[in-house]
Amino acid sequence: MGIVDRLQEVFQAVFGEEGRITSDDDGPGSIPGWDSVNHVNLILAIEAEFGVQFDAGEIPDLVTVGQIKARLAEPR
Amino acid sequence: MTEIETLLAAVRARDPSEIRLTEYPSLARQLLNVERGGLRPLNVVVLSTFTTEFIDPFLVVEGARHGLQVSISRGGFAQFEQALLDPGTRESWGAIDAIVLQMRIEDVDRNAVVRYPADPSVFPGRVAETIERLESCVAIIREWSDGPILIANFAMPSLRPLTVYEAHAGDSLTYAVAAANRELWNRLAPLAGVYVWDYAGLVASRGSDTWTDPRLWALARAPISSENRPFFAAHLARTLKGVVEPSAKCLVLDLDNTVWGGVVGDDGVEGLQLGDEYPGSAFKEFQRAVLGLRDRGILLAVASRNDLDVARRAIETHPDMLIRWEDFAATRINWNPKSLGLREIAAELNIGIDSLVLFDDNPVERAEVRESVPEVRVIEVPTDVTRYAIALYESGHFDVPSVTEEDRGRARAYQAERARADARGSAPSLEEFLRGLDMMVEIGHLDALNQERVAQLVAKTNQFNLTTRRYTKAQLETMATEDDREVIWLRLRDRFGDAGLVAVAILQLCEQTAIIDSLIMSCRVMNRHVEQALTSHLASLAKARGCTQLIGEYRPTSKNHIVAGLYPALGFAAADGDGETRRFVLDLVVNAEPIPWPETIQSPAGRT
Numbered sequence A: 001m002g003i004v005d006r007l008q009e010v011f012q013a014v015f016g017e018e019g020r021i022t023s024d025d026d027g028p029g030s031i032p033g034w035d036s037v038n039h040v041n042l043i044l045a046i047e048a049e050f051g052v053q054f055d056a057g058e059i060p061d062l063v064t065v066g067q068i069k070a071r072l073a074e075p076r
Numbered sequence B: 001m002t003e004i005e006t007l008l009a010a011v012r013a014r015d016p017s018e019i020r021l022t023e024y025p026s027l028a029r030q031l032l033n034v035e036r037g038g039l040r041p042l043n044v045v046v047l048s049t050f051t052t053e054f055i056d057p058f059l060v061v062e063g064a065r066h067g068l069q070v071s072i073s074r075g076g077f078a079q080f081e082q083a084l085l086d087p088g089t090r091e092s093w094g095a096i097d098a099i100v101l102q103m104r105i106e107d108v109d110r111n112a113v114v115r116y117p118a119d120p121s122v123f124p125g126r127v128a129e130t131i132e133r134l135e136s137c138v139a140i141i142r143e144w145s146d147g148p149i150l151i152a153n154f155a156m157p158s159l160r161p162l163t164v165y166e167a168h169a170g171d172s173l174t175y176a177v178a179a180a181n182r183e184l185w186n187r188l189a190p191l192a193g194v195y196v197w198d199y200a201g202l203v204a205s206r207g208s209d210t211w212t213d214p215r216l217w218a219l220a221r222a223p224i225s226s227e228n229r230p231f232f233a234a235h236l237a238r239t240l241k242g243v244v245e246p247s248a249k250c251l252v253l254d255l256d257n258t259v260w261g262g263v264v265g266d267d268g269v270e271g272l273q274l275g276d277e278y279p280g281s282a283f284k285e286f287q288r289a290v291l292g293l294r295d296r297g298i299l300l301a302v303a304s305r306n307d308l309d310v311a312r313r314a315i316e317t318h319p320d321m322l323i324r325w326e327d328f329a330a331t332r333i334n335w336n337p338k339s340l341g342l343r344e345i346a347a348e349l350n351i352g353i354d355s356l357v358l359f360d361d362n363p364v365e366r367a368e369v370r371e372s373v374p375e376v377r378v379i380e381v382p383t384d385v386t387r388y389a390i391a392l393y394e395s396g397h398f399d400v401p402s403v404t405e406e407d408r409g410r411a412r413a414y415q416a417e418r419a420r421a422d423a424r425g426s427a428p429s430l431e432e433f434l435r436g437l438d439m440m441v442e443i444g445h446l447d448a449l450n451q452e453r454v455a456q457l458v459a460k461t462n463q464f465n466l467t468t469r470r471y472t473k474a475q476l477e478t479m480a481t482e483d484d485r486e487v488i489w490l491r492l493r494d495r496f497g498d499a500g501l502v503a504v505a506i507l508q509l510c511e512q513t514a515i516i517d518s519l520i521m522s523c524r525v526m527n528r529h530v531e532q533a534l535t536s537h538l539a540s541l542a543k544a545r546g547c548t549q550l551i552g553e554y555r556p557t558s559k560n561h562i563v564a565g566l567y568p569a570l571g572f573a574a575a576d577g578d579g580e581t582r583r584f585v586l587d588l589v590v591n592a593e594p595i596p597w598p599e600t601i602q603s604p605a606g607r608t
Helices: A003-019 A036-050 A065-073 B003-012 B023-033 B053-065 B081-085 B087-093 B110-114 B122-144 B173-188 B199-206 B214-220 B226-244 B280-295 B308-317 B338-349 B363-372 B385-394 B405-424 B430-436 B451-460 B473-481 B530-544
Strands: B040-048 B068-073 B098-102 B149-152 B194-197 B250-253 B299-305 B328-334 B356-359 B439-445 B485-494 B497-510 B513-521 B549-554 B573-578 B581-587
Touching: A003 A036, A003 A065, A003 B023, A036 A065, A036 B053, A036 B214, A036 B226, B003 B023, B003 B053, B023 B053, B040 B226, B053 B068, B053 B226, B068 B226, B081 B087, B081 B122, B098 B122, B098 B226, B110 B122, B122 B149, B122 B173, B149 B226, B173 B194, B194 B226, B199 B226, B250 B280, B250 B338, B280 B299, B280 B385, B280 B405, B299 B338, B299 B405, B308 B328, B328 B338, B338 B356, B338 B363, B338 B430, B439 B530, B451 B473, B451 B485, B451 B497, B451 B513, B473 B485, B485 B530, B497 B530, B513 B530, B530 B549
Parallel strands: B040 B068, B040 B098, B098 B149, B149 B194, B250 B299, B250 B356, B299 B328, B513 B549
Antiparallel strands: B439 B485, B485 B497, B497 B513, B549 B581, B573 B581
């Protein structure tokens, strides 16, 4: 599975059916349930799925699908 | 299985560390969307000095593991008195089943913890204030609820001010936390309906270094690290369950490869693994853990498919048995289905079937019990015996908030009751159970398809074998071709599956007399009236062939005493015997059906 498919699975685990990703611009405005609590849940789920750890400073900025994809593409 | 049963099975087959973090939210969503029948609804209010919203999906899933349908309500962030005093907030909570209060000293005053060495008197002062606040919260709650209140105790923070010398310095935070927990207990545990939730024990067992995630504290005031959330929820759920649900009363043990290593019927008492060297030592350790439960009032029982005499001798005479025969409040050692043994044990001890816990290494037996008596709590036993004791204690089935003197004396009380019950005898409803099995048999004559299995039964069966005549496969084949002999087999099926070819009989016809030369059955299907079905068939067959009497023979050996009384029980009369052979006779003329077909077994198609 590529990054996009794995990310899709994580989004649906956290947000349910409403977590379907349609574009890189998807974020708190387009995905219902993406509130501050679920933002942290999403980040932790991504960490678990991809085996990465983000710095505290990065977490508030990872608020669109595009930003998350770009960050995951960076070397660890 | 219903949807909820499928979901629960998926949760209970794994412990919290085996469920992926990303799986919890979807499991929780599924649990919230199905009819959670069979789970106990529990509306719990959680008031805490930190953000706890993150635990919700975990608490739904871990609650379900322990039989609870948890819904969670809260007040405003870090609000206690305000929320408890505000009628509007209380109204939004609805009917509450339990309240959890958690105040961390590091949230109340971070300096008191992080800068503890600056003035070691600050921390105990904050503790005293916090305990007073908790007391006042309890008083407020008691104005409108007498339900259970759980109060978290104080965990050691991951940052230890004196690092490796915490224990050496007598006035360190480590000792101050221990004193704080003792004080919390002194002041709050005596209050009616108030329970100390051992949050400190949870953090210690998971490891305080990794318990918190400083990023999550910084960003969301939610200190508990991602991987520990399931454990936070699991521990809270277990603690809640122990408060609202009665604990299990009786641990039912299997014997072979559970209490000892090996199979006593095959290996003998001397061949069992039980002693001071591995693997015997691991079984002994498990026995010690079992006795630890008995010491605090959990009854012990045995349900084992075994020969009673052999198993009892092992329990009574093996020098390394820590659990003794008298320690068991009830025993069912026989060849009946385990589920029947469990029903009988519950009836004999006069406790609900749902207060039994089964510990059995055999997954097939566990599945049979789950299927036929779903009320019994069945522990998933690990394959490694050194992990048995942990599985037993961590199942949560024996969690009780306190142990009473009555608990400590319970085992003795039941021993006495057992002696009384033995004297008057007990009468379980075997017939009812058998009817529910939907047993069907198929009966046929020896042919190439089944001669291997028939020959195997004739060669190997010791216990249910009336004459123990060991014919070879070739001899059996020859008999099958003779006019005056019938080699007959029986297959058994029930709603749990196909037991296969389980019985063989050889009928010898001499003019007007038919003799049952051999009658052999697998012990696995004893006490299910299969032998009655087979002999009923033999009697009909003999009658159809013009015989007027049927003779049964019994030749005692050291192993077949269990069938010594079979023919009299089937209505045969004792007749003359010679030497080793006892004979029994049944008149085929007087009765239309000399041996009635058992009501609990369906007749095979085409039987007349």
